[in-house]
Every structure is written in C-alpha cells, then in structure tokens.
Amino acid sequence: LLLLRRPGRVCEPLPPGPPPLPLFGNLLDFTLRELWLRVTSQWAQKYGDLVYLRIFGQGILFLNSVEATMEILEKRGAMYADRPQTVMLSELCGCDNIVAFSRYGSTHYRQQRRLLHTALAPSSIPAYQPLIIAEVFDFLRRLLDSPERYVDHIRRYTGSQSMSIAYGYKVAEDNDPHIRGAEEAIDIIANHILGTPGDVWLVDLCPALKLLPTWAPGTGFRRKAAAWKSKIEKCANDPFEWVKECMSAGTATPCYCTRLLDEEAGSGTVNKQYESDVKWTAHAMYLASIDTTLALLTHFVLAMVRNPEVVRNAQEEIDAVTGGSRLPTHDDRGALPYVNAIMSECMRWTCPVPLGLPHKATENDVYEGMFIPNGTLVFANIWKMTRDPTLFPNPEAFIPERYLEDVDEATARLRDPRNYIFGFGRRRCTGTHLVESYLWLAIACTLATFDFAKATDADGNDIEPQPQYLDASFRLPTLFPCIIRPRSENAAQLVHESLAA
C-alpha cells in the first residue's frame, strides 16, 4: 500500500483536456497555425488553467494563468527546468550544445548560462552600445534607400546586430557567408530536425536504432543527422575562429566573445571546454534573437501603420527632446516616456513566442489536486496572459497610454509584458537587457525619422494590412504592404549624417 501511494499518482487525476485517441493521443487536436489561439479560445475556456494533452504517449501541459505559471515554473522552478531531449536533436545532431536545448544541470549548461548572465547583465550592456548604434544607423539608411523592403532590412538588422555584438563582425553588404550559415542552421533545426508536432523520428521512438550501422536499410536518418550536425557545427565554428584570428592579430572589435576570452586569459589559460562554451553561447545568441526580434519589429511597423496618432504623439515627444536636429540616443530614454510605452506595448501586442519554449518536468508533482507526471512538457500560455482584459483592457488594440497610467507598484509589475514574453523560471531568456537596448534605439530612431501610412490600391483606397501567421512557434506576420517614407528632408539628412559620423 505504501508503495502504491507514490506522491500524487494514485489519487489525483491528470489535468483536464480534450479526450485522446488510442496511440495517437491528441495529435489531431493540434494545429500548426496559431496554436495559441486554439489553446486559449477553445481549451482554456473549456478546461481552465491547466490543460493536459498527449501525443504518442508524451504528456503536454498548457498553463493558462499567471498564477498557475508562477507557482509551477517559478516557485517550483527546479522541478521544471529541463528541456525535452530527443535522440535525433540532442545526440545525433549535437544540439545539446545549444543552451536553449541543453539538459538542465549538465556542466556545460550551467557554465553557458553563467557566461550569458555575466556578459549580458545590465552593467555589461553599455559596452555594446557603439556596436548597437552603428547597426541602427545602417538599418535607417537601408529603410531610406528601399522602404518597400522593410522586412528584409529588419531581418538584416537583427542578424547583423547579433553578429556584431557576439563577434564584433560587420556583416557584408550582400550574401554574407556567416549570415547564410546561421540562416541555414535555423532552417535545419526548425524545419528539418524539429519539424512539426507529430513529425516523429523513428529513432526517437526506438533509440536502439541509432546503434545500427549506416549501411543498414532504414538508417538514412543517420546520414542526414551527420550532415546537419556538421553544418550546425560549422556555423558555430567559423565566426568564432574568425574572432580568435582577429584577437591574435590585435584587430578584434571588443564584443561578447573577446570580453569572455580576455577575462579567462587574464585569470590563467583558457581551457578547451570554456572556449567551447563561449563559442556555443555566441552561436545561441544569433539563433535566439532572430525570429523573436523580427516578430517584434515587424509588429512595430504594423502598429505604426494602423495608428497614425501614436506616431504623431511619439514624434512630438522626440522633437521636444532633440529639437529635430539630431537622432535620439540611449541617454534620452528617461525623457521619452511615450516612446518607452510604445516599446512596452509592442512587446505585449506582438507576444513573439506565444507559448514560450517547453519546460520538462523532472519529478511527479501535484498542483491544486491535479497530477503532473514526471516527463510532462509544460508550455506557458503567454498569449493568454498578454491578452488578459483585466490587466489590459481592449487587449487587441495597440494602446501605449496604458503604461502611462498612475498605478501602484504591484499593478505596474503585473502589467509589464517583460514579465511574460521572455518566459519563466530557470530557463527565462538571457537576452532581455540586450533586447531592451537595441530594440529601443531602433524604435526611437525610426520614429524620429520616418512616417508610416497604409498602402493604397489603384483607386486610391487604403489597403488594410491583414497579415497571416503561419509559424508554429513564433508570431511572425506575413508581408503586408505599407508606405514608409522620411518625415522630411531634414529627417533624411539626419540619417545620411548619422552614417557619416
């Protein structure tokens, strides 16, 4: 009897959820397009704060309230700090080296988190500001030259910003080899290795298959994995080797890698594992920042196109500080509360990773009388939290003013989207302070120099931008037509002068 009373399992039921089919479980209940809408408007509505599903026997739990998320992922964080591991992703393709996929508690994971924490702490960010400013100026110049290609410019901005901060590397004008490699690595991981929910590698269901020799029939996955692994490693190695060569030649630009390598060299010799951890974290910075920042900045454009009065208010505020004779700088941030509010609203309204990344339970647990089995994959429904009408009245509307209301500290904390969009607990995003810096400057400088309008059709009627969302994990809008043009001759001049400076 004592054995049967393992904590939780005998008495407590699993959290509620749509009934599973035999073998396939809830596979058919999933959708690849905007899964967060289904989780929110169908499952959370019907089943409540915790919704439990299964795919091929793998338990999946959605947390649909701030309270449940804080209790489970923050307070009990140590039990929910792991990530799902699969033979294909982690072992055969070597992605366990990438911090976002690493096992919690492994030596390299602990070391990598520590490196990211140190080098991306608030006190470290000012050191990257010259690099950030140069990339913002480059972005403005591209927007001025070909505004209709705004998505390409945003994508390049996020990529070159990461390359610059991680490696001090200035991305080539076109077809940069490191950017190409990094894009390929993202494509391999997202579209080929991970694929879609329900795309399961046979070797993940039957790990013994990995022991078969490569000539055996049905082992094509081994050859694919080997090719992908070497591409991913090359993409991490190449820019890192480039920094090391520059450091030896005394030509390196101070950046994330130089800082960490110099620090370690100062305290003795740099050991191989340390060097490998610096290399993989620099690589992770690119992977982790690209789609998230792209989602945020394209939504910024969308919000500005749809809300001309927000643009006007921001421009008035900026002009009052800069006199229209210079671009805003990080030092102006305290004097630009409306621009700060626009950035907060962009974070909330975009909600770049609506269901976060999966945390894996490493123990059996019970929450409010419901059993959460060891091994369950737990997703926080960030989308629902950022659309809570009690915290954010009229949540679908873009309203920066909501952050300017005079509220007590606890309410301000609850309404700060930064407490949701970067995830929770021990796996919370490590790039938050960096994002804060490079996103703010891009937003402030773009508002200072550009106007936004809806595109018009042949009869001169406005075309309402109505983007679609096709991605399963990131909230990336499809391209929408719009007009972006310099506010004035003077604004265009400021962009030209910034580059000359």
Ligand code: HEM
């Ligand atoms: C707007 C931009 C960004 C958003 C919205 C965002 C959001 C997130 C989210 C939701 C997670 C998962 C957290 C969890 O599991 O609970 C995450 C993880 C992570 N992010 Fe970000 N992120 C952004 C930019 C960045 C940048 C610029 C970096 C660069 C350093 C970065 C580095 C990471 C890393 C390394 C992880 C994995 C952490 C771990 O598994 O321990 N992120 N991010």
